[in-house]
Amino acid sequence: MGEAIVVTSGKGGVGKTTTSANVGTVLALQGKKVCLVDTDIGLRNLDVVMGLENRIIYDLVDVAQGRCKLNQALVKDKRFDCLSMLPAAQTTDKTAVKPSEMKKMVDQLKADFDYIIIDCPAGIERGFRNAVAGADHAIVVTTPEISSVRDADRIIGLLEQEKQITPPRLIINRIRQHMLKKGEMLEIDEIMNILAIDLLGIVLDDDGVISSSNKGEPVALNPSSKAAQAYRNIGRRILGETVPLMAIEEKNGFFQRFKSLLGMR
Amino acid sequence: MSLNHPFVTIKGRKDGLVLVMDDSCAYNDLLHELKEKLTMNTNMYQKNGPDISVKVQAGNRYLSESQREELKQMIHTFDYLKVEDIHSNVMTVEEFSKKKAQERIVPIARIIRSGQKLSVEGDLLLIGDVNPGGTVIATGNIYILGTLRGVAIAGSLDDGKHAVIVASVMLPTQLKIGQVISRTDDEERREDTINKHIPECAYLDGTIGKIVIDRMQAVLKKHNLPYSLEKM
Ligand SMILES: Nc1ncnc2c1ncn2[C@@H]1O[C@H](COP(=O)(O)OP(=O)(O)OP(=O)(O)O)[C@@H](O)[C@H]1O
Numbered sequence: 265m266g267e268a269i270v271v272t273s274g275k276g277g278v279g280k281t282t283t284s285a286n287v288g289t290v291l292a293l294q295g296k297k298v299c300l301v302d303t304d305i306g307l308r309n310l311d312v313v314m315g316l317e318n319r320i321i322y323d324l325v326d327v328a329q330g331r332c333k334l335n336q337a338l339v340k341d342k343r344f345d346c347l348s349m350l351p352a353a354q355t356t357d358k359t360a361v362k363p364s365e366m367k368k369m370v371d372q373l374k375a376d377f378d379y380i381i382i383d384c385p386a387g388i389e390r391g392f393r394n395a396v397a398g399a400d401h402a403i404v405v406t407t408p409e410i411s412s413v414r415d416a417d418r419i420i421g422l423l424e425q426e427k428q429i430t431p432p433r434l435i436i437n438r439i440r441q442h443m444l445k446k447g448e449m450l451e452i453d454e455i456m457n458i459l460a461i462d463l464l465g466i467v468l469d470d471d472g473v474i475s476s477s478n479k480g481e482p483v484a485l486n487p488s489s490k491a492a493q494a495y496r497n498i499g500r501r502i503l504g505e506t507v508p509l510m511a512i513e514e515k516n517g518f519f520q521r522f523k524s525l526l527g528m529r
Numbered sequence: 530m531s532l533n534h535p536f537v538t539i540k541g542r543k544d545g546l547v548l549v550m551d552d553s554c555a556y557n558d559l560l561h562e563l564k565e566k567l568t569m570n571t572n573m574y575q576k577n578g579p580d581i582s583v584k585v586q587a588g589n590r591y592l593s594e595s596q597r598e599e600l601k602q603m604i605h606t607f608d609y610l611k612v613e614d615i616h617s618n619v620m621t622v623e624e625f626s627k628k629k630a631q632e633r634i635v636p637i638a639r640i641i642r643s644g645q646k647l648s649v650e651g652d653l654l655l656i657g658d659v660n661p662g663g664t665v666i667a668t669g670n671i672y673i674l675g676t677l678r679g680v681a682i683a684g685s686l687d688d689g690k691h692a693v694i695v696a697s698v699m700l701p702t703q704l705k706i707g708q709v710i711s712r713t714d715d716e717e718r719r720e721d722t723i724n725k726h727i728p729e730c731a732y733l734d735g736t737i738g739k740i741v742i743d744r745m746q747a748v749l750k751k752h753n754l755p756y757s758l759e760k761m
């Protein structure tokens with residue numbers, strides 16, 4: 265029986281889809297059976313980031329409305345046998361699926377996969393409720409901006425009300441080192457102080473993320489990228505390993521704080 | 530009206546009048562006699578003098594909300610009289626349990642996050658933070674063992690001006706005590722509070738009609754000590 269992890273943020277454009285694609289990829293790299301689920305109905309783009317757009321025949325709404333079997337809608341990744349994706353529909357809107365239908369699909373997927381990674385749309389309405397309906401765990405993505413942290417806080421509050429979901433864990437995305445140094449960005453421990461949840465990892469702002477998503481190739485597959493290293497570490501932490509933070513963080517003198525945030529001495 | 534035993538006795542004091550009322554007669558007799566006596570005394574008061582404060586002592590008579598209002602209005606027809614207090618020894622079970630609820634301390638351990646609102650009757654003892662965008666409301670005082678970054682509303686009932694708000698780290702976006710609201714946007718204070726980690730107390734300073742934030746020790750030393758802290 266697999267585990268379903270929803271990737272959410274409240275605010276739009278902070279990196280939910282990027283995180284879903286890369287977390288799914290690194291778990292597949294570790295040999296886990298992974299299914300990515302795009303719940304951003306009407307604005308799907310997980311398929312583009314994964315480079316699988318041209319393989320889509322059926323989608324999640326077709327499954328919910330009984331036009332096809334769940335298996336028929338799954339798209340196999342071109343790089344990994346153990347990685348699949350359930351695409352969102354593009355031609356309708358978020359109300360086309362009910363949370364109960366979503367939960368049924370995720371429960372069904374849990375029988376065949378080790379990890380179901382659910383990419384949540386922005387907002388706190390129907391799309392959010394669909395995405396969390398079948399989830400066992402949650403990852404909250406934020407950027408080091410006050411508005412993004414505020415929305416993350418709102419989302420954490422909502423996730424805490426979902427009884428079946430374990431306490432959410434945080435990924436801080438798009439950290440820019442030069443801004444951190446100059447004190448122009450919210451500091452990591454300031455964010456941690458406010459949100460007060462476990463830190464799953466931090467991902468630097470990396471041009472490689474944008475170029476690789478344009479190529480339909482998740483950045484995690486590019487070993488020379490700093491973001492890739494961060495995603496690999498996040499993947500190992502999801503699998504339960506204790507992974508220290510990257511050297512890049514050490515150079516900036518944040519290492520001690522990160523270690524304590526991750527519960528390491 | 531019975532001659533040997535009046536229903537209403539008017540006593541003059543330094544600080545105003547006290548109306549002592551019989552609590553076994555009919556309410557209407559009381560009202561009637563009160564009016565008569567006050568009318569009789571009209572010429573005793575200076576025309577342009579200051580208002581005279583009136584305290585009503587109803588003894589063991591239960592007065593409903595509307596009866597209290599009626600009494601008040603009747604007394605206020607004499608425009609130099611100002612009712613300060615209507616006291617009765619009796620209250621309904623309902624009123625009593627309501628009052629009791631106002632006086633308890635409600636301990637809650639959690640983080641109040643953006644978009645969340647926690648509202649209690651009585652004093653709130655919050656073990657956890659109030660984040661920006663979060664709100665805590667209490668009819669009494671608010672004590673926060675944590676950081677207050679959101680909104681805190683203390684003394685949310687009519688006579689809440691004596692309520693206080695205490696926090697381990699006081700960085701609110703807004704405070705409200707009784708009817709008075711304050712915004713805090715003092716950057717210097719902010720740095721200070723974060724660095725020193727000194728618990729602070731917000732209270733309504735009656736002399737300036739504004740909410741003041743000060744260190745606990747300083748508040749306790751001052752003369753205008755909020756009564757609710759005295760109680761503790
Ligand atoms: N670490 C990063 N470094 C550089 N660019 C990034 C990073 N993470 C995300 N981006 C870029 O930010 C943009 C938004 O990312 P993404 O689509 O993953 O966000 P989202 O939260 O899924 O957005 P939406 O709310 O619209 O679904 C994309 O162009 C993506 O390439």
Ligand SMILES: [Mg+2]
Nearest residue numbers: 280281304385
């Ligand atoms: Mg997205």
